[in-house]
Amino acid sequence: MLSGKKCKLFGTDxxxxxxxxxxxxxxxxxxxxxxxxxxLRKNCRNKKAPMVLIGKDTRLSGYMLxxxxxSGLNSMGVWVQxxxxxxxxxxxxxxxxxxxxxxxVISASHNPYYDNGxxxxxxxxxxxxxxxxxxxxxxxxxxxxNQLIVSCDKIGRSRRIDDSAGRYIVHVKNTFPLNMxxxxxxxxxxxxxxxxxKVAPKIFEELGAEIFVIGNKPTGYNINEQAGALxxxxxxxxxxxxxxxxxxxxxxxxxxxxxSDEKGNLxxxxxxxxxxxxxxxxxxxxxxxxxxxxxxxxMGLEIMLKKKGIQxxxxxxxxxxxxxxxxxxxxxLGGEPSGHIIFLSQSTTGDACIAALNxxxxxxxxxxxxxxxxxxxxSIPQVHRSVKIKRKRExxxxxxxxxxxxxxxxxxxxxGRICVRYSGTESVIRxxxxxQDKQFIQNSADKIANLLNHNxxxxxxxxxxxxxxxxxxxxxxxxxxxxxxxx
Numbered sequence: 277m278l279s280g281k282k283c284k285l286f287g288t289d290x291x292x293x294x295x296x297x298x299x300x301x302x303x304x305x306x307x308x309x310x311x312x313x314x315x316l317r318k319n320c321r322n323k324k325a326p327m328v329l330i331g332k333d334t335r336l337s338g339y340m341l342x343x344x345x346x347s348g349l350n351s352m353g354v355w356v357q358x359x360x361x362x363x364x365x366x367x368x369x370x371x372x373x374x375x376x377x378x379x380x381v382i383s384a385s386h387n388p389y390y391d392n393g394x395x396x397x398x399x400x401x402x403x404x405x406x407x408x409x410x411x412x413x414x415x416x417x418x419x420x421x422n423q424l425i426v427s428c429d430k431i432g433r434s435r436r437i438d439d440s441a442g443r444y445i446v447h448v449k450n451t452f453p454l455n456m457x458x459x460x461x462x463x464x465x466x467x468x469x470x471x472x473x474k475v476a477p478k479i480f481e482e483l484g485a486e487i488f489v490i491g492n493k494p495t496g497y498n499i500n501e502q503a504g505a506l507x508x509x510x511x512x513x514x515x516x517x518x519x520x521x522x523x524x525x526x527x528x529x530x531x532x533x534x535x536s537d538e539k540g541n542l543x544x545x546x547x548x549x550x551x552x553x554x555x556x557x558x559x560x561x562x563x564x565x566x567x568x569x570x571x572x573x574x575m576g577l578e579i580m581l582k583k584k585g586i587q588x589x590x591x592x593x594x595x596x597x598x599x600x601x602x603x604x605x606x607x608x609l610g611g612e613p614s615g616h617i618i619f620l621s622q623s624t625t626g627d628a629c630i631a632a633l634n635x636x637x638x639x640x641x642x643x644x645x646x647x648x649x650x651x652x653x654x655s656i657p658q659v660h661r662s663v664k665i666k667r668k669r670e671x672x673x674x675x676x677x678x679x680x681x682x683x684x685x686x687x688x689x690x691x692g693r694i695c696v697r698y699s700g701t702e703s704v705i706r707x708x709x710x711x712q713d714k715q716f717i718q719n720s721a722d723k724i725a726n727l728l729n730h731n732x733x734x735x736x737x738x739x740x741x742x743x744x745x746x747x748x749x750x751x752x753x754x755x756x757x758x759x760x761x762x763x
Contacts, residue, residue, distance in 0.1 A: 283298075283299075283417060284413070285299050285304075285308070285409075285412070285413045285416065286406075286409040286410075286412075286413060287700050287701055288594050288596070288700025288701060289385075289393075289395060289403070289594060289595075289596055289700065289701065290381075290393050290394050290395035290396060291308070291393055291394045291395075292384055292387075292391065292392075292393035292701050293391065293392070293393070294390055294391055294392075295335070295336075295337035295340075295341075295390055295391065295392045296337070300337070300341070300391075300392050300393070300394075302340055302341070302343075302344040303344075304416070305341050305344040305345055305348070305394065306344040306345070306347055306348040307348060307416045307421060308345065308348065308394065308412060308416055309344065309345040309346065309347065309348020309349045309351075309352075310348040310349070310351055310352055310415075310421045310424070310425070311348075311411075311412040311413075311415035311416045311421065312328070312348075312349065312354075312378065312380075312396070312412055313326070313328075313348060313349040313350075313351070313352025313353065313354040313432075314352050314415060314421075314424045315408065315411055315412065315415070316328065316352075316354060316377045316378060317352055317353050317354060317426075320377060325353050325354060325355050325430070325432055326353075326354045326355070326377040326378075327354070327355045327356070327357060327374075327375075327376050327377060328349055328354055328355070328356055328357070328376055328377060328378045328379070328380060329356075329357045329359060329367055329370055329371055329374065329376045329378075329379040329380065329440075330342055330345055330346060330356060330357070330358050330359065330379075330380045330382065331358075331359040331360070331361070331362040331363075331364075331366060331367040331370075331379070331380070331381050331382070331440070331471075332359075332360070332361060332362070332381065332382035332383060332471070333361060333381075333382070333383040333384075333470050333471040333499060333528050333529050334361055334469060334470055334471060334473065334494035334496060334499050334528075335382075335383070335384070335389050335392055335496060335499055336389060336496035336497060337389075337390075337392045338382045338383075338392065341382045341392060341394070342358060342382055345380060345382070345394070346358065346434040349432060349434075350431055350432040350433065350434060351425045351426070351431065351432075352424070352425060352426060352432070353426040353430045353431065353432050354377075354432045355432045355433050355434070356432060356433070356434040356435075357374070357376070357434075357435065357436075357437050357440075358434060358435065358436045358437065359436075359437060359440035359441075360436065360440070360441075361471050361473070361474065361494075362440055362441060362444060362471055362475070363444070363471045363472050363475065363529060363530025363531065363627070363628070363629070364381045364383060364385075364395065364471070364529040364530060364531040364625065364626075365530065365531055365623050365624070365625050365626065365627035365628075365630070366440070366441075366444040366471075366475070366530070367379040367380070367381045367397055368397045368401040368402070368623065368624040368625045369401060369443075369444060369447050369623065369624070370440060370443060370444065371397045371398070371399060371400075371401050372399065372400055372401035372624070373401075373443065373447070375399075376399065377399050378396060378397060378398060378399065378404070379396070379397035379401070380394060380395070380396055380397070381394070381395040381396075381397070381529065382394055383395065383471065383528065383529040384528070385527060385528055385529045385531070385701075386500055386504070386505065386506050386527045386528055386529075386532075387500065387528075387701075387702075388499075388500060388501070389496065389497045389498065389499050389500075389501070393701075396408070396409070397624070397625075400624070401624035401625075402599065402603075402624045402625070403596045403599065403625065441474060441475050444475060445475050445478050445479055445482070448475075448479050448627070448629045448630055448633065449479060449482060449483060451619070451622045451623075451630050451633055451634070452483060452633045452636075452637060453637055453640075453641075456637060456640050456641075457483055457484040458480065458483040458484040458485035458636060458640075459484040459485075460484075460486075461484070461485045461486065461521050461522070461636070462485070462486045462488070462518060462519065462520040462521050462522075463480050463485040463486070463487050463488070463520060463521065463522055463523075463524060463636075464487075464488045464489075464490070464511060464514045464515050464518055464520045464522070464523040464524065464536075465477060465480060465487055465488070465489045465490070465491075465492075465523075465524050465526070466489075466490050466491040466503055466504055466505075466510060466511045466514070466523070466524070466525040466526065467489065467490075467491045467492045467503075467504070467526055468491045468499060468500050468503045468504025468505065468525075468526055468527055468528050469491050469492070469493060469494040469495070469498045469499050469500070469501065469503055469504075469528075470491075470494065470499045470500065470504065470526065470527065470528035470529060470530065471528065471529050471530045472526045472530040472628065472629065473491070473492040473493075473494055474492075475530075475629075476524075476526060476530070476628075476629055477489050477492065479629050479633075480524075480629075483633075488514065488518045488520065490503070490510060490511070490514055491503035491504055491510075491526075499528045500527065500528045504525055504526055504527050504528060505525045505526060505527040505532055505533060505534045505614070505615050505628075506527065508525055508534055508536070508542055511523040511524075511525040511534075511536050512536050512540040512541075512542065513540070515536045515537075515538065515540050516539075516540045520538065521538050521639075521645070521646070522535060522536065522537065522538065522635075522636065522639070522646050523535060523536030523537075523540075524536075524628075524632045526628040526629075527615070527628065530627070530628050530629065531595065531616060531625060531626040531627060531628060532545070532595075532612075532614055532615030532616045532617075532626050532628055532631075533545075533548070533615045533617070533628035533629075533631050533632050534615050535548065535632065535635060535646065536646075537645065537646035537647040537650060538645055538646065538647060539647050541647060541650070543635075543646060543650045544613050544614075544615065545573075545611050545612050545613040545614055545615040545616065545617060546569070546573050546574045546576070546577045546611075546613045546653065546655065547650045547653050547655075548611065548615070548617050548631060548634075548635055549567060549569065549573075549577060549609070549610075549611040549617060550577050550580055550581065550652055550653040551635060551638055551649050551650065551652065551653075552609060552617070552619075552631075552634050552635065552638065553567045553581060553584075553586055553609055554581075554584060554586075554652065555634075555637075555638045555641070555642075556608070556609060557584065557585075557586060561608070562586070562608060562609065563606055563607060563608040564605075564606060564607060564608075565585055565586050565587060566586065566587045566588070566589055566605070566607050567581065567586060567587075567588055567589070567607065567609045567610055567611075568588075568589050568590075568591060568598050568601050568602050568605075568607050568609070568610030568611075569588050569589070569590055569591075569598075569610065569611065569612070570590060570591050570592065570593045570594070570597070570598065570612050570613075571590055571591075571592060571593060571695050571697075572593050572612060572613055572614075572695060572708060573588070573590065573612065573613055574613065574653075574655045574656055574658060574710070575656045575692070575693060575710055576653055576654050576655040576656045577653055577655075579656075580652060580653050580654070589601065589605070589607065592697075593612065593697070593700075594612075594700065595611075595612065595616035595618065595625060595626040596625075598610040598611065598612065598616065598618060599618055599620070599624070599625060602618065602620050603620070607620070608620050608621055611626070611631075612626075615628065615631070617630075617631035617634075619631070619634060635649075656692070656710055656711065656712065657710065657711065657712065657714050657717060658708060658709070658710045658717070659708070659709050659710075659714075659717045659718050659720075659721040660706065660707065660708055660721070661706070661707040661721045661722065661724070661725040662699075662704045662705075662706050662707070663704060663705050663706075663707070663725050663728050663729050663732070663733075664703060664704050664733070665698075665703055665704060665705055665728075665732040665733060666703075666732065666733050667732060668698055668732070669731065669732060671696060671728075674727065674728070674731045675731075676727060677727060677728075677731075680723060680724065680727060681694060681696075681724070684709065684720045684723075684724070687716055687720065688711045688716075688717075691711060691712055692709070692710045692711025692712065692717065693708070693709075693710045693711075694707075694708070694709050694710075694720075694724075695707075695708040695710075696708075696724060696728075705728055705732065707721050707724050707725050707728070708721075709721040709724070
């Protein structure tokens with residue numbers, strides 16, 4: 277029984293957890309499907325039975341969760357379309373394109389194979405509202421679901437659709453200028469053994485690029501394993517080995533991208549955002565002289581764009597927060613250093629392939645190499661630390677924390693930043709210190725991380741601190757994929 281417990285299903289971006297453990301158990305997921313189905317049927321836009329799309333990445337547990345969700349939805353009179361492996365932004369697009377009442381993605385994004393998650397899109401292709409998530413949660417824990425199921429003659433059906441990948445491929449290709457091709461361009465693609473392993477190669481190849489693909493052999497166990505946007509050593513080396521013009525490294529569910537220039541230097545989300553913002557400004561396609569970034573974005577981006585007359589608005593980390601702010605303020609471009617880049621006129625969420633194509637279009641239009649374009653942004657050095665935690669505490673209540681932070685702020689002399697936050701998807705707290713003195717910011721980040729480790733892991737004082745990223749400079753970032761992963 278679940279009633280009476282103070283359980284929580286939804287985090288910052290859907291439901292996330294270890295497969296076959298709460299809440300990613302088939303019995304719980306079936307109830308989630310039933311709760312969503314009941315709400316959709318209750319509020320259906322037409323007289324017909326509601327229709328929901330379900331897509332997934334390549335994790336082994338995706339099959340189990342797909343069937344549990346579909347069964348729950350069917351029991352509430354909802355018809356289900358199963359797309360198979362498809363990037364997260366593909367489900368956002370198809371939910372709207374196919375006039376579905378909702379879209380569901382089964383994925384834990386950048387996490388290892390043993391984790392999984394469920395993300396929900398509304399009928400317009402945007403992430404489902406917090407209000408809807410709360411309603412689903414309330415119904416799941418109410419133990420009233422058996423009273424809400426439909427009669428036997430109204431049970432929904434599930435079927436697999438064969439053309440979902442093709443529809444998405446055409447959609448993404450249509451975001452690339454019709455007067456351009458990628459003829460003569462050598463591109464390395466790292467698909468992270470994830471949801472893009474079929475669609476991404478076709479997108480770039482059909483536009484004319486000569487492609488070299490790695491990370492395209494999913495086994496159910498190897499998604500994101502030393503591949504993709506979080507593990508960029510392979511893409512950097514492959515670009516050099518194949519003498520490619522550019523490398524494109526996707527994450528497991530295809531909503532974020534890290535690129536490599538022809539010299540093997542990484543180009544992160546901040547650089548992509550800067551390159552595209554300036555291009556849109558030149559073409560008069562920036563709706564307002566603003567872009568949206570997050571608290572994790574480099575100060576160098578803000579400084580550079582301000583000189584060009586473009587204001588940077590910051591939100592809390594997470595592409596959901598970025599998109600919501602963009603929609604509320606009529607801003608056309610936003611993103612994160614981790615590679616979520618949102619072109620609101622082209623996609624309802626971060627789309628790795630669309631973001632990469634926009635960069636390639638700038639390269640073609642300006643006849644410049646990526647190394648040249650990325651020089652427009654000089655990053656201020658950053659140090660990132662990630663501390664695994666056993667429990668959460670209000671940071672202001674930790675003895676010595678406020679004094680330490682104030683001391684570091686004084687040492688930065690108004691030429692740097694500190695950002696400390698709990699992750700929304702993992703049991704870690706993330707520390708970012710940014711400033712011109714590399715030794716100072718490194719020592720400061722270590723001091724903060726050690727203090728947090730000591731106070732948030734009382735039973736494990738010796739627990740290690742994972743260094744998820746090093747200092748960043750003008751030419752790239754070491755370990756950039758760890759740059760504020762927030763999904």
